[in-house]
Amino acid sequence: MRILIMGGTRFVGFHFARAALAAGHDVTVLHRGRSGAHLLPDATHLIADRDADLSLLRGRSWDATVDVSAYFPRQIRHLADALDPGAAGRCLLISSMAVYDTPGAPAFTEDSPLLPADGPEPDAVTATSYGPLKVRCERAAREAFGPDTLLVRPTYVIGPQDYTHRFDYWVRRLARGGEVLAPGRSDAPVQVVDARDLAAWMLALLEQGASGAYHAATPPPFTMGDLLGAVASAVAPAGTTLTWVDDDFLRAADVPDRALPLWTTDPLIRATGTADPTAALATGLKLRPVADTARDIAPFEPLPETLTPSQEAGLLTAWRQR
Numbered sequence: 001m002r003i004l005i006m007g008g009t010r011f012v013g014f015h016f017a018r019a020a021l022a023a024g025h026d027v028t029v030l031h032r033g034r035s036g037a038h039l040l041p042d043a044t045h046l047i048a049d050r051d052a053d054l055s056l057l058r059g060r061s062w063d064a065t066v067d068v069s070a071y072f073p074r075q076i077r078h079l080a081d082a083l084d085p086g087a088a089g090r091c092l093l094i095s096s097m098a099v100y101d102t103p104g105a106p107a108f109t110e111d112s113p114l115l116p117a118d119g120p121e122p123d124a125v126t127a128t129s130y131g132p133l134k135v136r137c138e139r140a141a142r143e144a145f146g147p148d149t150l151l152v153r154p155t156y157v158i159g160p161q162d163y164t165h166r167f168d169y170w171v172r173r174l175a176r177g178g179e180v181l182a183p184g185r186s187d188a189p190v191q192v193v194d195a196r197d198l199a200a201w202m203l204a205l206l207e208q209g210a211s212g213a214y215h216a217a218t219p220p221p222f223t224m225g226d227l228l229g230a231v232a233s234a235v236a237p238a239g240t241t242l243t244w245v246d247d248d249f250l251r252a253a254d255v256p257d258r259a260l261p262l263w264t265t266d267p268l269i270r271a272t273g274t275a276d277p278t279a280a281l282a283t284g285l286k287l288r289p290v291a292d293t294a295r296d297i298a299p300f301e302p303l304p305e306t307l308t309p310s311q312e313a314g315l316l317t318a319w320r321q322r
Helices: 011-022 073-082 130-145 166-176 195-208 224-235 247-252 267-274 278-282 290-295 309-321
Strands: 002-006 026-031 044-047 064-067 090-094 150-154 156-158 179-183 192-194 212-216 241-245
Touching (some): 002 011, 011 026, 011 195, 064 195, 073 130, 090 130, 090 195, 150 195, 156 166, 166 224, 166 290, 179 224, 192 195, 192 290, 195 212, 212 278, 224 241, 241 309
Parallel strands (some): 002 026, 026 044, 064 090, 150 212, 156 192, 179 241
């Protein structure tokens, strides 16, 4: 196949491009030239800003277009306008679990109600606009590229080259050992998917000629306790312990979500951590153990918004003395 990737030099896009190249496909990557191009020497690189002039797409065609970088529906409409009729081939859009309204029950499927997304289009991506914008992106993709458009809705994506370092924080912290502050409840639902598994499966969907919407996530029930336990089994030294500190205490201490990645008290985010990936598994999604992903994460420096060792120690002391 001839595949156009919108983005493709960072994280999910990079792993997809590498998987497609390894499988012998002809890959074109459109990006701004700011990162990762040297890691994909066998791809064709088109340097452009998707929000600006895309005239370099004229006169070219592909069998599939994979959009990993659309946050606004106007970006999808702009891409469709820039391409010759039919030049995109089958479209695969990376969406998000954030498209859902609060699911009514665990193990919800892809036909669960979506967030309302009407009225003026937000002009910025925020915590409240992200989900509705992704709903609009899905709608715009189907309108522009047809009902056979593939919609991939991943949960938290983890693995090498993750620039958010959300999962990486826990790998680094548990590798340091000692008493580890574990946020909230051990049975709080959370789901993850390794970017490499996601990429390989996305390629399989295109090769199969699949269409429709799919979840990409760990089968529920999967919890923060399961996740931290898996990471600990892979990287933690002997004697490492987890101390679970409840949500109310952390909120009273003004600890923001980003300080302890993958922790949230948002009921909507928690509810969407129980998605049913049966449809994806039936089409070939294969999920490696979380412990294996943890072993593949390289050490990195602490991010400024996560807990420092002294902050963590202070919270643990206050928790014991409450």
